[in-house]
Amino acid sequence: MISKEKEYFEIINKIYLKVIKEENLGETANYIPELSKIDGEKFGVSLLFTDQLQFGFGDCEEKFSIQSISKVLLLALVYRDIGEKIWERVDVEPSGTSFNSLLQLETDKGIPRNPFINSGALVVCDILIDICDDPKAYFLDFIKKVSGNYSIQYSDKIAKSEFSTAYRNAALTNFIKSLGNIHNSPDDVLDLYVYICSIEMSCMELSKTFSFLANKGKNLFDDYQVLNISQTKRINAIMQTCGFYDESGEFAFRVGLPGKSGVGGGIVAIMPKYYIVSLWSPKLNLKGNSYRGMKFLEEFTTATEDSIF
Numbered sequence: 001m002i003s004k005e006k007e008y009f010e011i012i013n014k015i016y017l018k019v020i021k022e023e024n025l026g027e028t029a030n031y032i033p034e035l036s037k038i039d040g041e042k043f044g045v046s047l048l049f050t051d052q053l054q055f056g057f058g059d060c061e062e063k064f065s066i067q068s069i070s071k072v073l074l075l076a077l078v079y080r081d082i083g084e085k086i087w088e089r090v091d092v093e094p095s096g097t098s099f100n101s102l103l104q105l106e107t108d109k110g111i112p113r114n115p116f117i118n119s120g121a122l123v124v125c126d127i128l129i130d131i132c133d134d135p136k137a138y139f140l141d142f143i144k145k146v147s148g149n150y151s152i153q154y155s156d157k158i159a160k161s162e163f164s165t166a167y168r169n170a171a172l173t174n175f176i177k178s179l180g181n182i183h184n185s186p187d188d189v190l191d192l193y194v195y196i197c198s199i200e201m202s203c204m205e206l207s208k209t210f211s212f213l214a215n216k217g218k219n220l221f222d223d224y225q226v227l228n229i230s231q232t233k234r235i236n237a238i239m240q241t242c243g244f245y246d247e248s249g250e251f252a253f254r255v256g257l258p259g260k261s262g263v264g265g266g267i268v269a270i271m272p273k274y275y276i277v278s279l280w281s282p283k284l285n286l287k288g289n290s291y292r293g294m295k296f297l298e299e300f301t302t303a304t305e306d307s308i309f
């Protein structure tokens with residue numbers, strides 16, 4: 001291990017032990033019945049350097065529901081396949097609203113503000129249905145290829161649990177359909193969306209899966225070029241400005257890295273060219289982002305003095 005990596009190991013170890021002793025505020029996502037049952041005290045961290053050295057702490061090998069983190073992979077797949085045309089259907093502006101908000105859609109004529117809020121991901125799911133025969137299999141194959149891990153799966157239990165209470169997402173899908181920006185049946189779009197959100201990974205797997213975003217669009221482990229350099233920059237830019245919904249400004253301000261959260265309590269953050277850091281702690285703050293995750297990353301980039309700025 002080179003001295004820089006040893007220093008990072010020690011920094012993470014110290015912050016992990018500090019944060020785990022502090023008060024763990026917030027609630028697990030309670031609007032998805034299966035997610036509300038998850039133990040809120042789970043806490044895992046993994047750091048993967050672009051030289052392929054990887055560390056893990058705590059519950060870093062345990063799989064969890066990556067939820068909205070999957071939206072980055074969904075965007076990467078559809079962007080790779082249809083290119084810049086995607087931006088005719090979804091914008092790239094921060095929304096400043098909650099992840100499941102209906103508010104701006106009427107004035108924006110059904111064009112969601114960005115692909116990382118629910119409305120945006122639902123539109124990207126609609127495009128995916130149009131461009132392949134079996135969108136669930138196509139998406140899963142893509143994740144397996146990008147992660148280099150052929151054991152990655154959906155959770156049928158979590159997808160069905162989310163579908164059973166998805167009143168808001170059903171409202172969003174139907175509303176966008178009425179405005180002409182969803183072409184397929186709203187039920188099919190919603191079904192695909194909950195499956196895409198139900199992908200399960202551990203922090204160790206998540207860091208590997210997102211390695212292409214720290215490595216100019218290329219997988220770290222097999223040199224597979226997922227996206228070109230410009231597309232990679234653009235996805236990192238949207239993560240920076242929209243990855244944490246109405247807490248995206250706060251995340252940029254406190255942490256200073258592009259990242260993405262999910263209501264399963266996961267967060268992945270990218271230091272382009274250097275590393276990918278993933279965390280899992282299921283209790284969420286009022287904006288739907290992991291309480292400990294936000295805290296950990298703020299202390300981590302403060303201690304390392306890393307940021308993209």
Ligand SMILES: NC(=O)CC[C@H](N)C(=O)O
Pocket residue numbers: 066067068069099100118162169194197261262263264288
């Ligand atoms: N922020 C999230 O992770 C939201 C994803 C979740 N499946 C939902 O639609 O509510």
